[in-house]
Amino acid sequence: MMHQKILSGTPTASTDSDVHLRLDGLTKRYGDSVAVAALDLAVPKGELVALLGPSGCGKTTTLRMVAGLITPSDGRIIVGGSDITTTPTYKRDMGLVFQSYALFPHMTVAKNVAFGLEMRSVPKHEIEKRVKEALAMVRLEALSERKPRELSGGQQQRVALARALVIRPSILLLDEPLSNLDAKLRDEMRTEIRDIQQSLGITAVFVTHDQVEALSMCDKVVVMKGGKLEQIGSPIDVYEAPATPFVASFVGRTNRLEGSANGDGTVIIGTAVLRVPGRPGGKVEILVRPHRIKLVDANASPEGSAERFNRLAGTLTRVTFVGDLLQYHVDVAGTEVIVEAASDHGRGFWKAGAPVALSWRVEDTMVFGRGA
Amino acid sequence: MSAVATAHPAPAMPRLALGRTGTAVALLLPIALINAIGFVLPVLNLLRMSFNEALAGGGVREAFILSNWTGLFGDSFYLELIVNSVSVSLGITFLTLVVSYPIALYLHRSSGRWRTFLTVLVISPLLTSAVVRTYGWIALLADQGPIVSAIAALGITPPRLMFNTTGVVIGLTEILMPYMILSLLAGFGRLDPRVEEAAMTLGAPPAKTFWRVILPLTLPGIALGCLLCFVLAVSSFITPKLLGGGRVFLLATEIYDQAIVTLNWPLAATLSILVLVIFGAALAVYARVLRVIE
Structure with a gap:
């Protein structure tokens, strides 16, 4: 592994x-x-x-x-x-x-x-x-x-x-x-x-x-x-x-995405290219913790360089209020990704149905091989 | 029948009419009636009979005399009979407990199909009558029977195992075992295997775990089993009659003899009431023991 x-x-x-x-x-x-x-x-x-x-x-x-x-x-x-x-x-x-x-x-x-x-x-x-x-x-x-x-x-x-x-x-x-x-x-x-x-x-x-x-x-x-x-x-x-x-x-919650690695530190998921730590190859799974991901405007220019941040486009399907947290359910090409953010008096900035983008740091990306 | 049932569909009606207490009384009434007719009345009748006068040849004269009772306590034969009955029954109860306890503990700890199988095995003797089982013991314990022969083959003078108290004790112990085992199992509810394990982790070897934890936690079952077996031992008469061969005198066999053979009903009634008093005392002891355990 x-x-x-x-x-x-x-x-x-x-x-x-x-x-x-x-x-x-x-x-x-x-x-x-x-x-x-x-x-x-x-x-x-x-x-x-x-x-x-x-x-x-x-x-x-x-x-x-x-x-x-x-x-x-x-x-x-x-x-x-x-x-x-x-x-x-x-x-x-x-x-x-x-x-x-x-x-x-x-x-x-x-x-x-x-x-x-x-x-x-x-x-x-x-x-x-x-x-x-x-x-x-x-x-x-x-x-x-x-x-x-x-x-x-x-x-x-x-x-x-x-x-x-x-x-x-x-x-x-x-x-x-x-x-x-x-x-x-x-x-x-x-x-x-x-x-x-x-x-x-x-x-x-x-x-x-x-x-x-x-x-x-x-x-x-x-x-x-x-x-x-x-x-x-x-x-x-x-x-x-x-x-x-x-x-x-098992230890903490996580989001899981499947992709294939190029062996040069990049992974292809659908049409998107993600950067991952290390240089894995073959079929991989990408894991990201919900609270490490930030929701950003789909049309806004990337927050940082593509070298340091990964970005995936998706549609916000649901917002769940769980007290201290807001959980955003984002559909990324058929896969549900959960994003957690501190709740501001229960008001979410984002409304369900909005086109959004997920953004997280490259080093917060966990990557594992999916076997041969 | 079904036509009648569909004709009167309101199921809530009787409850509305009777209320909570009414329902309880209605439910208890049948068994209360049966108990009153089948138990309380005959016992009262027995009590009355114990003050009647017995005539020669089995006749009974309506009277109110105390001679049945005074005769009982004045006659060393009857005093011995009471002491003998109680002590033999206590001995049988203790023996039954000793041989049943390990079986009950094993059953309690077993599980699944094995447990079902063993439970059926334990209960199955109850499916045959005590008479049949007693004849089985007669075959086994007879002077030329396999047990006596086996002991003789070892070069030991074999003891008599039948037509004496030994035979009665052996037979009744086996016959009462299913009752004891079932009572013990019913009382083993508090025995949690984790508690035994806790004792072991705290440094208690198996023997100490048994005396300090397992035995105290199974006392309710032991008390229940002993009460039941004592009562059954005092009142059993077929086994003592057959295995005692007329040489073992116990209260139950004496009542039988007086009522059926001698036809002295007033004396039989007096002895019966005495047995009831002994049962009352046993119940009182049981209640006392339960209070101490709690």
Whole structure:
């Protein structure tokens, strides 16, 4: 796959001693189908890594293998230099926060949090102290004698987090922890989890299908599809320099146009000639983010030189008001292109039916080969 | 029939006429009537009968005497009968629980067609009568039967497995297993596999996960199953009669003997009321246990 790095993030070339969790060719097969295919991953100490992908991409299976809840078909899991692939779950020392929270319904909040410490035979007075600290960390001291069913979703979520962290696990695993919360609470918990993770300096793996969570919370994003790794990189890398068309469309929205490249840095789409970074050849797809495109008057003279700006003519078919944004739907020779612009009190400058031109910078053009 | 139905199309009318409470009463009326005629009246009749006087040869004289009751509590045979019945039933209930629990847990965790198949397998014994199954056990447990022969072949003096309490316990335990398994399954709703996994990630080995998480969460099912099996064990008489060979004396078999063989109806009625009181006590214990669990 060809792609051009626009914003090159600092490469996370971590030395071996920094690596806390290493997955080495980790594979899970169910009969003929492969859930996770030879996944390699190195997570440095103290980093929060997101496993991002659509459902069925193998991200949860990977997390459950790390936790020891699923036995890998192949490959190794190494934590702090020692191979734990065959270590039973209860000896792995990992804190797991479940999507459904999985609190013990018959125990109080305090008992839930104390459970892991009791299993470790921590002295009673220390259990009390640490449970208090953990509940203070998630601001739930007042509810310690409640039963889980008497708590709201967000509170249950916090108990689950406190319960996983109180044992001071070597690695914190989070399985879609925010997906059962409403939007406002999700934003709050995002910040809260990130703050706690950073203040404890704990290595964490976060499974999510929500690109916003992955981009906003994590040091590194691992994009997966069909059990295979698509890209590993910093949030900026993954968004600005996607390695594959799948990453480009899954992480953030994108417009897609098909054309054929001349091998000299130009691509023909219909009758238009576009400039692209690099010198691809053959059939290509062009991807451009909706907010990178500007709508300009079809008759106006080009804003900048053709060297720096691409220009495509089209017809505005629809304007959608989505609050902070206006979405323009533009028909470009039968292909719909979406352009996003800040909304000025809901009034769009452009009216549906107008002939318009799309204009965007050459370096905002992502180009991928379409196979042979 | 259909002509009548089309002739009276207004479906909303009865509800309008009765209202919410009226509808509820109308729906409950048939079962209330059946219960009143088939259960409450006979029980009241039994209570009355327990104060009548039994005459020699099976006659009953209308009276109001307490001798049936005082005789019962004054006779060590009947006291022993009560203690024996309750303790054997409790033992059977416990044994049934121990052998049914793993099966129920496995069934709860299985899924799809396999689960359907296993469930049918568990329920299928209910399709044959207890009499047939008891005769099956007689064949198995008989003195020349396969189990006794197998034990003898090992060079051990075989114990008697039939015509004693052992036989009754073995037979009733097997017969009550489907009821126990179904009750356990009904009560396993709170058992979420994720919760077990959470316990393991927190450092609980399998045994601790069982005692601290799985068992407490399945207590409602255990309570329900035990109540049901205890009641069924106390009231069963065919299996104790056949497998006990007339040598195991329990309340139910004694009631049968008094009512059918000796024709002492007042005494049979007294014993029956006593069994009802025991059931009431079991229900009270069950309600208490449920409150503690919650």
